[in-house]
Amino acid sequence: MTRPAVVALGGGHGLYASLSALKLVSDEITAVVTVADNGGSSGRLRDEFDVLPPGDLRMALSALCEDSEWGHTWRDVLQHRFRGDGPVGGHALGNLLIVALWDLNRDPVAGLDLVGRLLNARGRVLPMAAVPLEIEAEVQGHDVQRPAEVTTVRGQVAVASTEGRVHSITLDPADPPAPPATVQAVLDADWVILGPGSWFTSVMPHLMVPSLRAALHDTPARRLLTLNVEHSGETAGFSAANHLEVLADHAPRLRLDVVLADPGAVDDEEALRAAAARLGAEVVVAPVAKRQHPGHHDSLRLAAAYRDILGA
Structure with a gap:
């Protein structure tokens, strides 16, 4: 039995969590990463060199590293952040490496593929859009x-x-192009996974890129939405159902097959199931949060839930 081809969309720590789990259930993973970060090291490099912000791309590559001494060593090198107030202070080495590769080869996908080879990555990392947003x-x-x-x-x-x-x-821009490889990965997938992550800045931006949104509508893949394990920050005060409602408002044609939620994040299961049904989805409630840190996903528990849903 072949394992499913999975495309995971998101950014930051939420995507890192889903990729760390997916590595345990699939050998064919593509991460599609948001490119709107304008802060920290990524914001500085973006402004100075007019490139995609590399930070979330670096994190996704690190999550997919080979589980070996080689892979973990290069993961740690990529994640290493320089201290101090000098010109490199605050920069992650992986961000500098990615931007250096882009300086040598303007094709951002080719540069990311080279870093993936360095890590012996268990998948591929692609940007959501071909221009910074x-x-x-x-x-x-x-x-x-x-x-x-x-x-x-x-x-x-x-x-x-x-x-x-x-x-x-x-x-902004309102109709950014997506790299052809990104669109094709979504069209070729068996499963597409949205979330977890910051709802308005890591999850929903994928639905605003026209060609990527069209691919999400047209793909024969099944679509899984992973809800956050806590509602804070951008969505403080939101119910679990509210998360689905804002998705529907921004992408009315989007259909889902499964919504995965941790029991601790479900405030009103009846309302959540009703909101999911309007998107064509069933709700799977399964423990995916860390026992000692319930605001974070546990990669092993999340992998078990993904395995059961994806049939991997």
């Missing part, structure tokens, strides 16, 4: 002195850290 959000109460006022907040860092309630997001 800015996220703009309509936020109510971003100014805590005006809780009813809706303002436009620009930039991934600002949106992720707002204390207001995010109503909607858009991308």
Whole structure:
């Protein structure tokens, strides 16, 4: 029996968690990574060299490293972050390596594939879009002195850290191209997995790239949505059902097959199942959070849930 070809979409720590789990259940994994980060090392390199922000791409590559001394050593090298206040202070070495490869070869996919070979990665990492993106959000109460006022907040860092309630997001540019390899991976997949991750800045931006959104609609793959194990930050005050509702608002044609939720994240199971049914999905409630750190996914428990759902 062959294991399923899986495409995982997201960014940051949420995608790292899903990829770490998927490595245990599939040999054919493609990570599709958001490219809207404008903070920290990624933001500095993006501004200085006019490149895609490399940080989330680096994290995805690290998650897929071969589980050997070689793979773990190079993972740690990529993740190493320089200290100090000098020119390289705060930069992750992997970010510098990726940007160096892009400087030598302007094809971002080719550069990422080379880093994957260095890690003997158990999959491939592709950018969500071929150009760096800015996220703009309509936020109510971003100014805590005006809780009813809706303002436009620009930039991934600002949106992720707002204390207001995010109503909607858009991308700038509004119709960015996706690399052909990214679109083809979605069309060729057996399963496509969205989430977990920061809802408005890591998960939903994938639905705003026209050619990627079309591929998500048209792919014969089954579609799985992994909910976060806690509702905080961008979605503080959201119910589990609210997460599905905002997805439907931003991508009305999107259909899902399965929604995976940890019991601790389900505040109203009936409402969640009703929201999932409107998207064509069933709900699977399974323990996927760490016992000692319930705000984080446990890679082994998440792998077990994925194995049962994907039939791997």
